[in-house]
Every structure is written in structure tokens, then in C-alpha cells.
Amino acid sequence: MSDIMQVIMSRDRNEKEFHQAVSEVMESVMPVLDRNPVYRKAKILERLVEPERVIMFRVPWLDDKGDIHVNRGYRIQMNSAIGPYKGGFRFHPSVNLSILKFLAFEQVFKNALTTLPMGGGKGGSDFDPKGKSDNEVMRFCQSFMSEIFRYIGPDTDVPAGDIGVGAREIGYLFGMYKKLKGEFSGVLTGKSLNWGGSLVRPEATGYGSVYFASNMLATASKTLEKKVCLVSGSGNVAQYTVEKLIEFGAKVVTISDSSGYIYDEEGITKEKLSYIKTVKNIKRGRISEYAQKYSAAVYTPVDPALDYNPLWNHRADCVFPSATQNEINGKDAQNLVNNGVCLVCEGANMPTSPEGVEIFIDRKILYGPGKAANAGGVSVSGLEMTQNSMRLAWSREEVDARLKTIMANIHRTALNAAEQYGTPGNYVNGANIAGFVKVVDSMLDQGLV
Secondary structure, three states, X not given: OHHHHHHHHHHOOOOHHHHHHHHHHXXXXXXXXXXXXXXXXXXXXXXXXXXXXXXXXXXXXXXXXXXXXXXXXXXXXXXXXXXXXXXXEEXXXXXXXXXXXXXXXXXXXXXXXXXXXXXXXXXXXXXXXXXXXXXXXXHHHHHHHHHHHHHOXXXXXXXXXXXXXXHHHHHHHHHHHHHHHOOOOOOOOOOOXXXXXXXXXXXXXXXXXXXXXXXXXXXXXXXXXXXXXXXXXXXXXXXXXXXXXXXXXXXXXXXXXXXXXXXXXXXXXXXXXXXXXXXXXXXXXXXXXXXXXXXXXXXXXXXXXXXXXXXXXXXXXXXXXXXOOOOEOHHHHHHHHHOOOOEEEOOOOXXXXXXXXXXXXXXXXXXXXXXXXXXXXXXXXXXXXXXHXXXXXXXXHXXXXXXXXXXXHHHHHHHHHHHHOOOOOOHHHHHHHHHHHHHHHHHHHOOOO
């Protein structure tokens, strides 16, 4: 393992997020390699960490003043052993090759866990839609699609949304794809209901995370009812995590964005959540507005000088990090443990640093890693692909029931794999091993390609 990591770190220098993702998976799957020498002989790890294809391109666009801007676009097509590449587009200033490779690598195993026929990929741009007009976002999306359309398709690569890419952006991207290809196909997921989208897709990642948490608690004969919960983020994942937690009878006391977080000791109600959705989805405002409307809430701005996040330093039972990668460091994890947290369920991708993960596992916290716990989004994307292929639209109840079943199956699969390889209750090992075995067996079946 150390030899492979040295090669990766020398070949892919400065890609710390990618190194972190690969290292975590490799540590989990060493017992699998020990039991199956054929994997080592076939150099399966060396093949897994190298993307099948990396696409990088310029994206020129005009702002409303007629000024020209140039951003960088990417698509990482990581692995197609079990199906077309599947994974979102992210539009955010932090986007770079390392972040997208880590996300694509994680996506491979996450998609395998769903049992749906989907490979793994990820893409996006360092373009920031925040503060841009609808016309500026449209012009950017059209320029982005005018290049990437050559490499995607319903049986090749089916992108979805991610941070900075919601229904508006998916609409503009789809419209340009349709114009360029002259066809109406299920090339993107997360579409609006009027033209091929699936019910429950916007809610799926957040709902799925809560379903996964409910399954974890059930192993200890507990439920979410009356549990005090900390949630980070205020985008799609966080909003629908809060919505489902309220439905399950939990009390959510935090929500955040990149500028800071609010703590509402009284709890976020359905009415308050509706206001958050208005602020973030319609006004595209800041979470600080919540504290202006609800005086009992306390707003704390981000302080870059701190070596911990005060959001994670409140007394709570359950934690749902739903913002971005590495938002919980070792000190945050220790604060959570000290404050009585019994469950951490990741709505974001790799939101906990390696030091934090180690603390949670050592202290026997119920810890659901993102590749298992947040697989609800891509699961319903897969269901949207199925509906598009069949030219059908399932009811909300049917999609939600399928989502609930998929999350229960992922939970059981991860738990069983952890038990089988000698680390009972370790969802990190279980999820990595279960996804890994399915993907590498498929790769071996298909030969050296």
C-alpha cells in the first residue's frame, strides 16, 4: 500500500484531497487483498486509482456588461466497470483537479453500494454562480456544455448537480445539450419534473442520510425521536436533512453557510425551515438573515483564526455534516464526543478529516461515512435514469419507498462486510470493502482494459 501511495503522491503532487480519499479506501481493503491474491497480481489498486479519462477545457463567457471571463472546466471519468459514469457537476471557486478526482474516486464505491448499474465520475468548474444573474449563469452553462457534450450521453456518462449546480443550472445545461445533439435523452439527472425529472430527487441525499441514520440507531434499539441534532450547510442536502429530521421527531438546532452558522436552542420548525428555503433558494441570501428574523437564534460568523468550528461545540445527540469536505477536524470530533454525541452521519462527501474519523471509530460512535450515508442522491438519480429509459414517471410514494429500501440495503451491506472482515460495526471499512469488491470483480471479468 505504501508503495502505491508513494507513486500517487509523486505523480499527482499537491492533490491532498485525492490522496486522503485513496488512503482511506486502501487501509480498509487490505484484508480483502490478503484473502484474494488475484487482486494484487492483477494490479487492481494501481488501476483503480488512475482515472479512465480526464477531460479539462477552457470555458469562455460574457457577463452582463459584455466583459469576457475564462474559467476552467473538468470531467473525471473514473471507472465504468459496472455502468455509465455517474456523478455531479460542481460549480465553485474551490474546484480543482484534486477535489474532483477525490469526488470521482468516492463516487465509484458509492454508486456500487446502491446496487444500481452506475460507474463513477465527477466534473465541474471553478466558476462561482453566486452573485451572477440568470443570464450570466445561462451563458456560462451554454459555453460549458458546448465542450463537454462530446463526452457525455445516456449510455456513456450521466452527470447530475452538486454544489452550485441546481435546477436552474441543470435546465440551462440540458437545453444546450439538446440543441447541440438534436435529441431528447436522459443525459442529465436532477431535471425539472416537466421534462424528465424524478420526484424526490431534490430531497434524496438529505432524506437518504436520515434514513441511514435511523438504520444505524436501530442497531442500538434507538430512534431519532427527541434527539438533538446539529446540521451544517444550508443547501439542498442540509435543507432536506432538516426536513426529514423534523418529520422523525428530532430537534435540529444549527444550520450554516460559508459565512457562519446559526444556533437556535428552540429548534428549527417547519415554518423556520420554509424561511431558510426562501432565503437560500429564492433570494440567494445569507444564513445570517435567519437570526434577524428569529431573535432567539444566535448567529456566529466564521472566524478563520480558530482551529476548530464552534458549530460542532454544542451539546447534541446526532450530527449531520452536510456542507463540504474536511469540515470536521480532530478537535471538532473531540468536542462532539465530549458533548455527548452518539451518531455522526455524513451528508457531505468526506466532511471528516482522518483524525476525526479515527476519534469517532475509537470511541465507538455510530459513524456513517459519506459514500454510504449520502448515497441517496445518486440512488434517485439512478431511478431517474430508469424512468427516462422507460418513458415513465413514478409517484412520489414509489420513489421514496425505493429510496428507503436502497438505504436500508446499503446499511445492511456495509454492516455485513465489516463483520465478515473482522471489524464489526465499522461502517467505514464495511462500505469501502463492499463497494470495492463489486467494482474490482467486474473489472476482472472484463479483462485488462
